[in-house]
Amino acid sequence: MATERYNPRTSEPRWQKAWEEARLFETKNDDGRPTYYVLEMFPYPSGRIHIGHTRNYTMGDVVARYKRAKGYNVLHPMGWDAFGMPAENAAIQNKIHPKEWTYDNIATMRSQLKMMGLSLDWAREFATCDVDYYHRQQMLFIDFYKKGLVRRKTSKVNWDPVEQTVLANEQVIDGRGWRSGALVEQRELAQWFFKITDYAEDLLSAIDGLDDWPEKVRLMQRNWIGRSEGLSIRWALAEDTAPAGVGELEVYTTRPDTIFGASFLAVAPDHPLARKAAEGNPALATFIEECRHMGTSVAALETAEKKGFDTGIRVKHPFDAEWTLPVYVANFVLMEYGTGAIFGCPSGDQRDFDFANKYGLPVIPVVMPEGADAATFEITAEPYVDDGVMLNSRFLDGMSNKEAFEEVASRLEKETLDGKPVAKRKVNFRLRDWGVSRQRYWGCPIPMIHCDTCGVVPVPKEELPVKLPDDVDFDRPGNPLDRHPTWRHVKCPQCGADARRETDTMDTFVDSSWYFARFTSPHADSPVEKDVVNRWLPVDQYIGGIEHAILHLLYSRFFTRAMRDTGHLDLAEPFKGLFTQGMVVHETYRAEDGRWLTPAEVRIEGSAGERRAFEIATGKEVAIGPLEKMSKSKKNTVSPEDITESFGADTARWFMLSDSPPERDVEWTDDGAAGAHRFVQRAWRLITEAAPAIGDITPKAARDGDAAAISKPAHKALKAVGEDIERLAFNRAIARIHELVNDLQGPFAGLDKADEETRAAAREATEILIHLIAPFMPHLAEECWAAIGGKDLVAASRWPDFDPELVLDNLIVLPVQINGKKRGDLTIAREADQAAVEKAVLELDFVQKALNGAPPRKVIVVSQRIVNVVA
RNA sequence: GCGGACGUGGCGGAACUGGUAGACGCAAGGGACUUAAAAUCCCUCGGGCUUCGCCCGUGCGGGUUCGAUUCCCGCCGUCCGCACCA
Numbered sequence: 001m002a003t004e005r006y007n008p009r010t011s012e013p014r015w016q017k018a019w020e021e022a023r024l025f026e027t028k029n030d031d032g033r034p035t036y037y038v039l040e041m042f043p044y045p046s047g048r049i050h051i052g053h054t055r056n057y058t059m060g061d062v063v064a065r066y067k068r069a070k071g072y073n074v075l076h077p078m079g080w081d082a083f084g085m086p087a088e089n090a091a092i093q094n095k096i097h098p099k100e101w102t103y104d105n106i107a108t109m110r111s112q113l114k115m116m117g118l119s120l121d122w123a124r125e126f127a128t129c130d131v132d133y134y135h136r137q138q139m140l141f142i143d144f145y146k147k148g149l150v151r152r153k154t155s156k157v158n159w160d161p162v163e164q165t166v167l168a169n170e171q172v173i174d175g176r177g178w179r180s181g182a183l184v185e186q187r188e189l190a191q192w193f194f195k196i197t198d199y200a201e202d203l204l205s206a207i208d209g210l211d212d213w214p215e216k217v218r219l220m221q222r223n224w225i226g227r228s229e230g231l232s233i234r235w236a237l238a239e240d241t242a243p244a245g246v247g248e249l250e251v252y253t254t255r256p257d258t259i260f261g262a263s264f265l266a267v268a269p270d271h272p273l274a275r276k277a278a279e280g281n282p283a284l285a286t287f288i289e290e291c292r293h294m295g296t297s298v299a300a301l302e303t304a305e306k307k308g309f310d311t312g313i314r315v316k317h318p319f320d321a322e323w324t325l326p327v328y329v330a331n332f333v334l335m336e337y338g339t340g341a342i343f344g345c346p347s348g349d350q351r352d353f354d355f356a357n358k359y360g361l362p363v364i365p366v367v368m369p370e371g372a373d374a375a376t377f378e379i380t381a382e383p384y385v386d387d388g389v390m391l392n393s394r395f396l397d398g399m400s401n402k403e404a405f406e407e408v409a410s411r412l413e414k415e416t417l418d419g420k421p422v423a424k425r426k427v428n429f430r431l432r433d434w435g436v437s438r439q440r441y442w443g444c445p446i447p448m449i450h451c452d453t454c455g456v457v458p459v460p461k462e463e464l465p466v467k468l469p470d471d472v473d474f475d476r477p478g479n480p481l482d483r484h485p486t487w488r489h490v491k492c493p494q495c496g497a498d499a500r501r502e503t504d505t506m507d508t509f510v511d512s513s514w515y516f517a518r519f520t521s522p523h524a525d526s527p528v529e530k531d532v533v534n535r536w537l538p539v540d541q542y543i544g545g546i547e548h549a550i551l552h553l554l555y556s557r558f559f560t561r562a563m564r565d566t567g568h569l570d571l572a573e574p575f576k577g578l579f580t581q582g583m584v585v586h587e588t589y590r591a592e593d594g595r596w597l598t599p600a601e602v603r604i605e606g607s608a609g610e611r612r613a614f615e616i617a618t619g620k621e622v623a624i625g626p627l628e629k630m631s632k633s634k635k636n637t638v639s640p641e642d643i644t645e646s647f648g649a650d651t652a653r654w655f656m657l658s659d660s661p662p663e664r665d666v667e668w669t670d671d672g673a674a675g676a677h678r679f680v681q682r683a684w685r686l687i688t689e690a691a692p693a694i695g696d697i698t699p700k701a702a703r704d705g706d707a708a709a710i711s712k713p714a715h716k717a718l719k720a721v722g723e724d725i726e727r728l729a730f731n732r733a734i735a736r737i738h739e740l741v742n743d744l745q746g747p748f749a750g751l752d753k754a755d756e757e758t759r760a761a762a763r764e765a766t767e768i769l770i771h772l773i774a775p776f777m778p779h780l781a782e783e784c785w786a787a788i789g790g791k792d793l794v795a796a797s798r799w800p801d802f803d804p805e806l807v808l809d810n811l812i813v814l815p816v817q818i819n820g821k822k823r824g825d826l827t828i829a830r831e832a833d834q835a836a837v838e839k840a841v842l843e844l845d846f847v848q849k850a851l852n853g854a855p856p857r858k859v860i861v862v863s864q865r866i867v868n869v870v871a
Numbered sequence: 872g873c874g875g876a877c878g879u880g881g882c883g884g885a886a887c888u889g890g891u892a893g894a895c896g897c898a899a900g901g902g903a904c905u906u907a908a909a910a911u912c913c914c915u916c917g918g919g920c921u922u923c924g925c926c927c928g929u930g931c932g933g934g935u936u937c938g939a940u941u942c943c944c945g946c947c948g949u950c951c952g953c954a955c956c957a
Contacts, residue, residue, distance in 0.1 A: 005910090044957050084957060157955075168955040216875060220952075223874050299953050302872040332872080336954095351872075431954095438955065508957070546951065549875085659883040659896065665950085672883075675897055681910090731884070735895035742895090815891035820938040822891050860937055866890045870937050 006684035008648020012779045016117055024795055025119045027075045029520070029532050036072035037536050038064045039516055041544030041552075042079045045105035045127070046086060049112040051643070051668055055656040056581055058776075059730065060543050061118045062657070065775040066725045068119070069799035075536055077519040078113065078120045080106050080127035083134075083443045084508045085168060091442075091474040098442040099470065102129055112641065116649045117778050119795065124522040128511035133518065134444040135465035136527040137510065141447055142458045143566040149195050152456065155435055156270075156296050159187035163477035166439045169297040179477075186270075186292045191437035192446055192504065196558045200225055200429045202572070203557055212577035214663075217549045224550045226430025230254035231409050232339065233423045235265065235315040238324050242313060243276045248417060249315055249327065252338030252428055256412070257404035258345040260393035261366035263356055265315055266308060266330035268340040274329045277311040284309055284329065291331045298334065306355055307331045318412055318422050319394070330355070336432050346383065353383040366393050367401050434555065436507040441472055441480045443505030451492035451499040460493050466501070479503055512552055513559035516542075516574060526568075533569045538576040541728075546580040546663075553578070579728055582665040647677040650777035654679065657730040657776060680780055683741060683773060686748060687766055687784045693751040695789050699764035700757075701803055706747070707761040708806075713743035714765035715806035721772045722799070730776075737772050744769070763788075771800055816841055817868040818850045826867065834861050841867050 019025065040060040043053055057078075064076040080102075087098035094101075106127055113120070126133050144150050158167040162180035166189075171178045196203075204225045207218050233256065234248045251265060267274050269291035278285040287309040294300055308328035317323035325343075332351065333342055346356035346363040356363050367388045368377040374391040390396040396404040412423035437446065445466040447459040459466055469487045472480035481487060481503040492499035514527070520536040521529040537560075544552075553575070560574040615622050643652040655676035701711040717740040724733035744765060751762055766788060774781035774794045781794045814826045814837065824846045828837060838859050841847055851871055858870040 041957095046957085081957070086956085166955075169953095170956045172955095220875055224953085226874095296955085297953075299872080302953085304872090306872085435954080440955090507955070509954095512957085545957095546876085547957085548952095550952065551954065552957085661884075664877085664884090669883085669897075671897055678910095679896085685911090731895085735885075738895050813891095817891080817938070820890095820936090825891085858937060860890090862890055866938085868890080868937055 006681055006780065006783065008650060008680070008779065009645075011783050012115075012117060012644075012649055015779045015782045016114070018782070018793060019119070019795055022793065022796065024793070025076065025121050026123050027073065027077075027121050029535070031073040033071060033073040035075065035536055036064075036067040036541075037075045037539045038067065038541045039075075039077065039519070039539045039543070041542075041548060042081050042512070042515060043109065044081045044084060044086070045102055045109055047105050047108070049109045051652070051656065054113075054116050054652065056543060056545070057113065057116065057118050057120075058653045058656055059579070059581060059662055059728065060541070061116075061120075061653075062725060062730060062775040063541055063543075063728070064119050065778060065795065066722075066799065068795070069771070069774070069797065071798065074119075075519070076118075076120055077124040077522075078118075078122065079125055079515060079519065080109075080129075081508065081512050081515070082106065082127040082129040083505075083511055085440065085442070087442045088440060088474065092477075095474075097470070097472075099129070102127070102442075115641070115644050116653065119778070124519050126515075126518070126522050128444075128508070128515065129442070131465055131467055132523075133515075134511075136518070136524075137444050137506070137514070138447040138459070138464050138466060139461060140514065140527050140563065140566070140568070141506070141510075142461060142464075143568075144194065144562055145448075145458055147562070147566050149198065149562050149565075151193050151195060151433070152190055153193060153433075154188045154190050155193075156186045157189050157191075157439075158296050159185045160477075161185055165477040165479075169295065169300075172295045172297070172300075175293055175295055175300070183293050184295050186294075186296055189437075189439075191435050192448075192502075193433040193435050193437075194558065194562070196434045196555070197429060197431055199558055199561050200227070200431050202561065203431075203554065206557075206572060210573065210575075210578070213575075214578065214580055217546075217553070217578060217580060220549050221554060224431065224554065228254045228428050228430075230338075230426060230428055231256040231405075231412065231423050232426045233259075233318060233343075233412060234417050234420075235318060235343075236321075236417055237327075238314040238316055243273070243279070246273060246276060249273060249341055250339045251341045251343050252426065253343060254428075255345065255348065255401075255405075256408040256423070257390065257393075257396065257401040258348045258366050259317075259319070259343070259408055260396065261345040261347050261364045262317070262325060262343045263346055263361040263364065264326050264328055264344045264359075266328045266333050266342050266344060266355075268333040268335040269329055269331060270335050271329070271333075271340045273313070273327070273341070274311070277313055277327075277329070281311070284311060288329060291329075294331065301334070302332060304331060306351065306358070308355060308359060310359070318415065326361075328355075328359070337430060338428055347379045348383050348385055350383055350385070353379075364392055366390060366396075434507075434509075434558070436510055437504040438507055439479045439482075439503075440505055441468065441474075443508060444511065445481075446502045446504050446506055448502040449490055449492060449499050450502065451495060451497060453497060454492055454494040454499075457492060457494050457499070463493070468505075481505070509551060509555050510559075513555045514563065516556070517560070517563065517569065528563070528568055530567075530569055534571065537569065537571055538574050541577040541579065542575040543579045543581060546582075549580060579662070581662050582660065643673060647673060648680070648779070650780045651677040651680050654734065654777055658734045659731060661731050662728055679738070679741075680777065683769070684780065684784065686741060686744060687769070688787050690748050690751050690762060690766060691788045693754065694759055694763040694766060697756070697759045697763040699767055700760035701764050701806060702757055702761040703803075703805060705757070707755075707758040710744065710747045710758065710761040710765045711803075712806050712809075713740055714768045715802045717772060718768050718800060718802040719807050722802075725775065733772075734776065737769075737776075740769060740772070768800055770794060771797075812864065814864075815866050816844065816847065817866065818847065819871055820868060823847075823850065830864075834863065837861050837863075837867060841869060 038060050040056050064074050068074045082102050087102050090096055090101045091098050158172050160167050160177035160180055160182055162182040167177055172184050175184055177184055204227055207221055210218060230253050232250055232252050234250050236248050269288045274288060278288050294304060308330040311327050311329060313327040314324040315327055344352035344355060346353045347365040348367055363379050365377055365379045367384055368391055369388045387401055390399045390401060390404045396407060409425055413421050415422040445468060447464060447466045449457045449459060451457055469484055488501040488503055490499055490501055516539055517528045517533050520533045556574050561572050563569050564572060655673050658676060702708045717736050720736045721733045770781050770784050778795060785794045810830055811827055812830045815822050816824050816826050826841055828840055838861055847869055856869050856871060860868040
């Protein structure tokens with residue numbers, strides 16, 4: 001019997017309206033059921049939602065709908081990470097105010113998201129650029145300040161000497177400003193910092209408790225914090241080479257054991273000693289000046305060619321005053337790490353080795369692998385960086401390098417230089433304090449006032465918020481707040497004299513470090529309401545991109561601790577479960593003249609192996625580029641409307657989760673989307689064609705007979721899909737649903753002639769199928785539910801329970817291997833014991849043939865799994 | 872440069888804690904239905920061979936094991952992060 005095709009264009013808006021009218025997704029804080037908080041990283045309002053966003057939100061939505069069906073009070077909110085540079089770039093390019101640009105984008109993207117049928121609580125929506133939000137962020141800043149978690153110090157920025165502005169790292173390309181093309185300089189500015197390093201130890205050790213985080217993210221965070229135990233060693237300068245007034249150089253090392261392999265010391269270009277030495281040395285000053293043009297990013301420094309400059313200063317070896325070593329200024333030594341100075345042991349470190357070879361410095365092997373011969377061991381092509389046995393190291397010879405570490409540390413702790421110990425044991429962290437100052441307009445103003453007499457004074461809370469002025473211009477580069485005629489002029493809250501506002505705004509990472517807490521009480525006067533936020537946090541399942549694995553998550557973990565220590569909430573870890581999803585990628589197309597083309601502008605011919613692309617407008621062939629993350633610049637984006645208009649939101653949701661595992665990238669293909677839509681129609685047809693036969697039947701599972709062929713696969717799928725969703729294995733869940741539909745296809749064909757028992761089983765299986773589909777394709781599920789005469793909404797109904805008896809089979813099929821290769825199967829009762837299985841296996845034809853009359857050497861029976869006969 | 876991942880048919884991928892490699896889907900080929908098309912349904916689909924079965928096969932080279940996509944060692948390739956992109 002033919003039924004009409006499912007029409008998502010009419011169906012989807014209808015059900016979205018039904019959910020909205022029933023206010024199904026508006027979460028009440030005082031609901032008594034157990035809570036479940038699922039959150040996807042909120043988007044930056046760049047202009048349009050693309051399919052990559054929607055994949056992320058669909059994952060969260062599947063979890064939210066599933067958990068709701070499992071009886072939880074689910075919080076699933078949405079907001080906008082709305083401050084940031086693109087709004088200012090748009091202001092400069094298109095003469096549109098950042099606020100207008102941002103709120104326009106939000107309006108567009110909100111309506112795009114709504115088309116996806118996401119079960120979001122829109123009543124809690126906010127944007128971080130809402131005055132209401134950044135007002136509370138300023139409260140938090142002042143609380144942190146009063147708690148001693150904020151400090152001011154100087155740090156380096158990228159300075160564009162032509163534009164006279166600070167550049168972000170991404171705006172520095174090959175050491176030049178992206179707009180001006182001028183060579184970037186490093187410049188020191190006084191800036192605001194959060195003292196995240198106060199929590200370094202705790203942020204590190206608490207990672208152990210984050211069981212529901214991916215191991216790779218935990219590892220990345222550990223490495224980022226970078227705790228090391230080492231020795232801080234003071235090296236005396238040789239008097240005749242030292243600049244006036246400087247007597248020593250302090251070096252941090254994690255390898256004091258290699259101290260007899262040292263052949264040079266190196267300091268950062270902005271180390272005080274380097275500056276001092278440069279005063280009387282123009283060539284050195286020139287070298288340091290060159291280093292200052294490298295930009296400030298660590299990646300840029302470390303990928304640059306390693307260069308050093310001999311200062312002429314020499315230091316005395318701590319164990320031998322007669323032995324002196326040269327001090328270099330080196331472009332790869334970072335002032336921010338340790339003491340900004342290192343000693344180089346070329347035989348034990350690749351970078352030191354390269355450096356020594358470049359500048360003709362000695363390479364003395366001091367550690368060799370266990371068992372090597374000290375008389376013949378040499379370092380030639382590469383250094384030896386692993387643990388081992390000491391050599392060429394006087395009193396350390398023969399010790400393990402671990403013992404040598406202890407020996408050097410305890411000896412140097414006792415030695416003195418100018419009356420103080422030569423060395424101190426020191427725990428060092430790679431993690432640096434978090435610089436939050438940005439010299440930009442479109443961010444949360446830092447609520448501080450500079451007074452000539454009182455110094456830095458926080459804005460009194462009752463005078464908050466410090467609002468961004470609307471009347472700004474972007475005709476010139478630089479921070480419009482700085483040149484605003486009136487905004488920065490205020491009275492000092494302490495003495496009443498004329499004073500100046502801080503014109504720096506906050507890093508947008510601050511905005512995203514507590515939004516998850518704000519969602520619990522989005523309209524409260526205080527940043528959060530303690531009892532409410534305590535009940536909802538931590539977020540049960542947080543979902544977002546791997547690109548945020550370190551900074552955003554670390555900052556949020558710091559913020560939660562800081563909010564705890566300022567009395568706003570009572571927990572340390574904001575995210576219980578974390579999932580990092582992959583990106584949606586698409587081929588790129590580029591015309592001969594270099595223009596990027598969108599997928600819609602291109603026609604594809606041929607198939608696998610020999611595909612060619614042609615520009616529709618010109619008919620000319622264009623190059624097919626590699627799969628890349630969808631981006632505006634490469635034009636390889638697919639927008640949700642493209643799909644919803646042709647196939648509907650359900651098809652898009654289904655496709656994005658179907659093939660690739662969620663943590664991996666997914667390639668958007670039109671064929672794949674069409675295939676997903678075929679399944680939508682197939683499920684619709686299966687259910688609506690069955691509807692007349694099962695309309696008035698009471699659902700009942702069948703355990704035996706033909707009808708069990710309907711109930712068993714349904715209950716097996718019910719069990720598997722539930723487990724797969726819990727594990728976020730959406731692609732597997734979808735494969736299980738495909739299998740169920742395949743399994744039901746046959747038995748459902750003759751339903752109109754079937755007996756009562758079969759119809760009851762079919763009714764039950766259909767209800768299960770609809771529930772399985774519902775988290776993924778909620779609109780289709782509602783339409784199917786209505787088609788079989790279901791009352792109420794699927795979105796408001798309970799997840800069914802599977803019958804444990806139906807998911808187990810009495811007979812199982814065991815693969816049988818001979819010498820590890822599969823040669824056949826054995827069908828046997830599930831409860832058969834080891835001996836019975838072994839006996840049955842040895843009776844099999846192909847086993848006897850393989851054994852050729854001889855007894856088997858061994859029979860391995862892995863219960864319920866496999867049998868291996870070793871001949 | 873440092874840190875982290877990933878690599879399986881023509882394609883996306885599945886394979887639980889070391890236990891049947893290729894589930895499920897896409898593409899392709901063949902067939903049915905149709906005046907025709909679309910839609911739908913059925914069959915084939917890693918490679919090879921002496922094809923009732925055997926051999927090879929999970930980036931490459933070794934190793935451990937009764938058994939390795941999975942564990943170990945060494946390579947190769949691709950991707951992500953690196954503190955002012957969000």
